[in-house]
Amino acid sequence: MKEKTMKALVKTAKGPGLVELQEVPVPRIGDNEVLIEVKAAGICGTDLHIYHDEFPYWPPVILGHEFAGTIAAVGKNVRGWKPGDRVVGEPHTLACGRCWLCRTGNRQLCPEKRSPGWGIDGCFAPYMRFPEPELLHRLPDNLTLEEATLVEPMANVVTDVLERGRVEAGDMVAVIGPGPIGLLAAMAAKAAGAAMVMLVGTDADESLRLPVARKIRSIDYVLNVQKENVVAFGLDVSGGRGVDVVVEASGSASGIALGIELLRKLGRFTAIGLTGKGEIAFPYDPAMFKALTFIFNLSTSFTSWETAIRLLSSGKIETAPLITHRGSLDRWPELFSALEEKKGIKGVFLP
Ligand SMILES: [Zn+2]
Ligand SMILES: [Zn+2]
Numbered sequence: 001m002k003e004k005t006m007k008a009l010v011k012t013a014k015g016p017g018l019v020e021l022q023e024v025p026v027p028r029i030g031d032n033e034v035l036i037e038v039k040a041a042g043i044c045g046t047d048l049h050i051y052h053d054e055f056p057y058w059p060p061v062i063l064g065h066e067f068a069g070t071i072a073a074v075g076k077n078v079r080g081w082k083p084g085d086r087v088v089g090e091p092h093t094l095a096c097g098r099c100w101l102c103r104t105g106n107r108q109l110c111p112e113k114r115s116p117g118w119g120i121d122g123c124f125a126p127y128m129r130f131p132e133p134e135l136l137h138r139l140p141d142n143l144t145l146e147e148a149t150l151v152e153p154m155a156n157v158v159t160d161v162l163e164r165g166r167v168e169a170g171d172m173v174a175v176i177g178p179g180p181i182g183l184l185a186a187m188a189a190k191a192a193g194a195a196m197v198m199l200v201g202t203d204a205d206e207s208l209r210l211p212v213a214r215k216i217r218s219i220d221y222v223l224n225v226q227k228e229n230v231v232a233f234g235l236d237v238s239g240g241r242g243v244d245v246v247v248e249a250s251g252s253a254s255g256i257a258l259g260i261e262l263l264r265k266l267g268r269f270t271a272i273g274l275t276g277k278g279e280i281a282f283p284y285d286p287a288m289f290k291a292l293t294f295i296f297n298l299s300t301s302f303t304s305w306e307t308a309i310r311l312l313s314s315g316k317i318e319t320a321p322l323i324t325h326r327g328s329l330d331r332w333p334e335l336f337s338a339l340e341e342k343k344g345i346k347g348v349f350l351p
Contacts, residue, residue, distance in 0.1 A: 003025050003026075004025065004026040005023045005024060005025055005026065006023070006024060006025075006026050006125055006126045006127060007021055007022070007023060007024075007125070007126070007329060007330070008021070008022060008024045008062045008121075008124060008125035008126075008329070009021055009022075009062065009063050009064070009124035009125070009329050009332055009349075010022045010024065010059075010060050010061065010062055010063070011050055011051070011057060011059050011060065011061050011062075011063055012059060012060050013059050013060065014053065014057075014059055015053055016051075016052050016053045017051065017052075018059075019051050019063065019332070021329060021330055021332065024062070024125070026126075026127050027121065027127060027128065027129035028129070029073060029074075029075050029129050030075055030131070031075040031076045031077045031078075032075050032077050032078060032131070032132075032133070033075045033078070033129055033130060033131045033132075033133070034071050034072075034073065034074050034075065034078055034081055034129075034130050034133050034136070035071070035072045035073040035074075035127055035128070035129060035130075036067065036069045036070070036071060036072060036087065036089075036123075036127065036128045036129075036130050037069050037070050037071075037072040037126065037127055038067050038068075038069040038123045038125060038126060038127065038128050038351050039068060039069045039070065039145040039146075039350070039351075040067075040068045040069070040145045040146045040148070040149045040348050040349070040350055041064045041066060041067050041068075041123040041124055041149060041348065041349040041351060042064075042066030042067075042149035042150065042152065042153070042346060042347070042348050043064075043066075043335060043336070043339060043346070043347040043348070043349065044064075044065065044066050044117075044152075044153070045273070046065065046117065046118070047063050047064060047065075047117065047124075047336075048336060048339065048340060050063060050117075050118055051063075051336065054276065055118065056118065057118035057119070058114070058118065058119055061117070061118060061119070061120070061121060061122065062116075062117070062121040062122045062123075062124055062125050062128075063117050063118075063122050063124045064116070064117045064122035064123040064124035064125075064349070065091040065115055065116045065117035065118075065122050065123060065152065066123070066149045066150075066151075066152045066153065067088065067089065067116070067122075067123030067128060067149070068086075068087070068088050068139070068145040068146070068148035068149050068151070069086075069087065069123075069128070069145065070083075070084055070085065070086055070087070070145075071083050071084065071085045071087060072127060074133070078133050080133070081133050081136065085138060086138065086139040086145065086148075087136045087137065087138060087139060088136070088137050088139060088148050088149075088151045088152065088305075088309075089130055089135050089136045089137065090108070090135040090136075090137070090155075090300065090302070090305055091115035091116050091117065091135075091152070092107050092108045092110070092113055092115065092135060092299070092300075093113070093114060093115055093116060093119070093120060093130075093131055093132050093135065094112060094113055094114040094119060094120065094131070094132075095107035095108075095110035095112060095113045096110055096111075096112040099111070099112070105301075105302065106301075108298075108299035108300055108301065109298065109299060116128065116130070123351075124329060124332075124349055124351065125329075125351060126351045137151070137305050137306065137309060139151075139309065140309065140313045142313055143309070143312055143313050146323060146326070146348055146350075147312060147319045147323075148309075148312075149323075149346075149348050150180075150184070150312060150317075150319055150322065150323075150346070151305065151308050151309055151312060152300070152308075153180055153181055153184055153346075154184055154188070154308035154311065154312055154317070155300040155301075155304040155305045155307075155308040156181065156272065156297075156299075156300055156304075157181060157184045157185045157188045157272070157308070158188065158300075158301075158304035158307045158308050158311070159297065159299070159300045159301045159304040160185075160247070160270050160271075160272045160295070160297040161185050161188055161189055161192075161245075161247050161270055161272075162188060162189075162192050162304075162307070163301060163303065163304060164270060164295050164297060165245055165247065165268055165270030165295060166245075166268065167188075167189045167192045167193070167194055167245050168192070168193065168244075169192075169193030169194075169195075170193065170194075170195045171189070171193070171194045171195065171243075171244040171245050172194070172195060172196045172237065172238045172243040172244050172245075173186075173189040173190075173194045173196065173197045173198070173243060173244065173245045173246075173247065174197075174198050174199075174200065174234055174243045174245075174246050174247070174259065174262045175189070175197065175198070175199045175200065175246075175247040175249060176200045176246065176247065176248050176249060176250050176255040176258060176259055177200070177201070177248065177249035177250030177251070177252075177255060177273075178199055178200075178201040178205050178209040178210055178212075178213050178222075179209065179249060179250075179345065180322055180345050180346045181249045181272050181273060182199060182247070182249035182250070183199070183209075183212070183213060183216065183219075183321075183322060183345065184317065184322070185247045185249055185272065186199045186213070186216070186218070186219045186247075187216065187218050187219070187316070187317045187318065188311065188317065189245070189247065190218035190219070190220075190316075191218070191311055191314075191316040191317065194245075196220050196221070196237060196238075197218065197219055197220050197221075198219075198220060198221040198222070198223060198233070198234065198237065198243075199213050199219050199221070199222050199223070200223050200224075200225050200230055200255075200258065201213070201222070201223075201224055201225070202224060202225055202226050203224065203226045203227075204342060205224070205342065206224060207342070207343070208324070208342065208343060208344070208345065209342065209345060210222055210224060212321045212322075212324075212345060215321060216318050216321060217318070218316070218318070221233070221237070225254075225258065230258060230262070231258070231261045231262060234262040238264065241264045242262060242263050242264030242265070242267060242290075243262050243263055243264060243267065244263075244264060244267055244268065245263075245267065245268045245269075245270065246259035246260075246262055246263050246267065246268070246269045246270070247270055247272065248269065248270070248271045248272065248273075249272045249273060251273045251274055251275045251276065252275065253275065253280040253281050253282075256271070256275075256280065256282065257281070257282075257283050260283050260286055260287050260290070260292065261283075261286070263290060263292055264290070265290045265291055265292075266290070266291050266292070266293075267290065267292055267293075268292070268293045268295065269287075269292055269293065269294045269295065270295040270297065271294070271295065271296055271297060272297055321345075322345050322346045323345070323346050323347075323348055324338075324344040324345045324346065324347070325338050325339070325344040325346070325347035325348070326347065326348045326349075326350055327347075327349065327350065328349070328350060328351070329349055329351050332349070335347040335349070
């Protein structure tokens with residue numbers, strides 16, 4: 001019998017570029033695995049980093065880890081899932097289950113983890129083999145599969161801003177960087193009870209990201225650091241004390257320095273995303289004089305996925321303005337460059 005094939009977006013080998021749409025076999029599943037029909041797949045900064053050879057990966061590999069879809073088939077040992085179920089999934093596949101991190105509930109940080117999209121085949125394809133059904137999460141009916149591609153970035157925000165950054169009712173929160181993560185972080189902080197949320201961008205964000213942010217109801221203030229005195233504003237709005245929590249989502253040395261200036265003494269700084277550099281200038285003594293708590297973050301906790309789904313489903317997060325680009329897989333060059341040039345916020349493939 002002839003093998004069924006599909007078109008998938010593949011990183012073919014090590015090196016910059018080397019991404020192409022290829023005809024590949026539709027995956028077969030083992031007894032403990034599920035086959036997912038991908039209905040929507042979010043394009044993440046990680047995919048762009050892999051395109052440019054700036055993130056670890058094991059080629060040839062189908063890109064993409066932010067999937068939402070329906071279960072197409074289940075292996076004979078799989079319990080609790082059936083064809084047609086609407087799902088998203090934590091990308092923490094192939095964690096060893098034995099190491100200290102796995103045994104303490106932190107499989108997302110296991111050194112043996114190989115996620116879809118870089119370690120094993122991902123979701124930029126019509127079908128995807130998912131080896132660990134226990135990592136799947138069921139979607140409520142009121143969340144569309146396109147919106148559900150935001151669950152993974154939202155889970156990052158929940159882990160980093162709510163669980164680890166501990167935003168509390170009444171907090172004054174400044175978010176630096178108005179990309180998809182910054183926008184979600186600002187809305188999540190407000191949903192968690194922040195009294196005030198301000199979002200900071202630059203001239204480069206004026207064409208799209210800041211105008212979108214200004215339309216989102218739960219973001220109180222949107223500022224351009226190249227046009228306004230953001231530190232003076234932050235002091236003023238917090239009665240001279242400084243803000244309680246800074247969420248850094250720009251990955252720039254200047255954004256990090258600004259965050260430290262904005263915080264009150266004993267404030268909390270929670271950082272999302274990489275700078276792309278091994279070392280950066282850091283205002284160490286000013287942070288010390290304020291006795292700040294600085295939180296580094298990587299990946300998502302189990303609990304953050306459930307919270308992210310509930311938050312998105314609650315209607316407290318405006319998802320519509322965030323997905324600016326959508327298209328079929330063959331339009332990948334156009335979608336990748338729109339996101340890189342900040343002409344888009346979030347792009348979604350509809351395979
Ligand atoms: Zn992602
Ligand atoms: Zn492990």
